[in-house]
Amino acid sequence: MVVEFFKRYFVEPIYTGEGYNVYNTLVYGLLLGFGLIALEKIVIKLNLKVDRRFLKAILPFLAFASFSRSLVDAQLFPRTAWLITPGIFFTTALLALASLALALRMQRSRGIAYEKTMLALGIFLLAYPAYVALTNVTYLLAGAQILALFVVSTAASYALLKLVNQDNAWVFAVFAGHMLDASATIVGVEYYGYFEEHVFEDWLINLIGTAYVLYPLKLIAIGIIIWVINSLIEEENRNFWYFAFFVLGFAPGLRDAFTIMLIG
Numbered sequence: 001m002v003v004e005f006f007k008r009y010f011v012e013p014i015y016t017g018e019g020y021n022v023y024n025t026l027v028y029g030l031l032l033g034f035g036l037i038a039l040e041k042i043v044i045k046l047n048l049k050v051d052r053r054f055l056k057a058i059l060p061f062l063a064f065a066s067f068s069r070s071l072v073d074a075q076l077f078p079r080t081a082w083l084i085t086p087g088i089f090f091t092t093a094l095l096a097l098a099s100l101a102l103a104l105r106m107q108r109s110r111g112i113a114y115e116k117t118m119l120a121l122g123i124f125l126l127a128y129p130a131y132v133a134l135t136n137v138t139y140l141l142a143g144a145q146i147l148a149l150f151v152v153s154t155a156a157s158y159a160l161l162k163l164v165n166q167d168n169a170w171v172f173a174v175f176a177g178h179m180l181d182a183s184a185t186i187v188g189v190e191y192y193g194y195f196e197e198h199v200f201e202d203w204l205i206n207l208i209g210t211a212y213v214l215y216p217l218k219l220i221a222i223g224i225i226i227w228v229i230n231s232l233i234e235e236e237n238r239n240f241w242y243f244a245f246f247v248l249g250f251a252p253g254l255r256d257a258f259t260i261m262l263i264g
Contacts, residue, residue: 031086035093036244042097043240046104050239055173057103057115058096060122062247065092066254067129073255074262076132095125133258142187142260149183153215160219170242171226177249178222182214184256192260218249 048054065088071077072084081087096118103117137143157175161167185201188194189211196202196211205211222245229241 035089036241039093039244040237040240044237046100050243053113053115055243057100057118057122058243060119060126061092061096061099062251063254064095064122064126064129065089066251067126067133067258069255070258070262071129071132073259074136076136076262077129096122133262137258137261139192139261139264142192142264143257145187145191146180146183146257146260149186150180153179153183157219166226168242170239170246173246174226174242174249175219175222177246177253178218179215179249180253181249181256182218182253184253184260185214186211188256188260192264194260 043050068077068083069085069088072079077083082091099118099121100114102121103112103114106112106117107114154176157179158172161172161175185194185196189196189205196205201214201217204213204217225245226242229238229245233241
């Protein structure tokens with residue numbers, strides 16, 4: 001019975017593409033939480049500063065995950081457990097941590113800034129999936145729609161942040177990442193026949209009758225998250241959590257955008 005339950009709610013959704021359910025959402029959420037806490041401890045232990053250098057080092061790995069996942073959706077990459085959610089997170093994390101270990105060693109032994117080594121390794125890793133994705137883009141109109149909504153929603157987010165005297169670049173990055181996610185989802189659901197994979201968002205979209213409800217939902221949710229971070233986490237550790245929530249919007253947003261541009 002336990003095996004059947006696990007197969008039905010955890011294994012089958014990975015391969016059938018039916019999306020999330022209440023059970024795997026809760027478990028993946030807990031795993032994500034523990035993973036972020038563990039990653040924060042690693043960052044602190046290694047005395048890494050979460051700044052522009054850190055972001056530059058990590059961005060190619062995030063893009064690798066997003067491009068690879070979209071290529072699985074488009075059946076241009078094989079549908080293996082390591083290239084689809086949640087496996088792609090483990091794959092990317094392992095590759096990034098291994099690259100970081102090498103980069104830090106190079107920094108100590110040869111004086112090469114760690115972000116330069118990581119950037120080079122990340123671009124090397126990203127090159128093939130990016131090439132395959134970019135050379136197979138078919139639906140350019142979808143990309144233009146997503147870009148237009150992203151620019152407008154991000155500009156609106158920036159105006160709201162200015163209104164409340166919030167000028168932290170990382171906070172803006174969090175909002176921008178999630179506006180990309182919302183914009184791609186809205187275009188997919190409203191114009192290309194996709195559905196929202198996440199349980200609560202899908203329920204809300206069906207209740208309200210439009211995916212555009214994701215914009216106010218994202219603004220409220222991210223606003224609360226930023227308030228919690230600023231209230232409960234020491235200032236020197238906040239950037240890590242801003243970065244983590246940026247990733248949770250940017251990576252799936254980029255994946256969804258390219259999936260739509262690849263297969264419509």
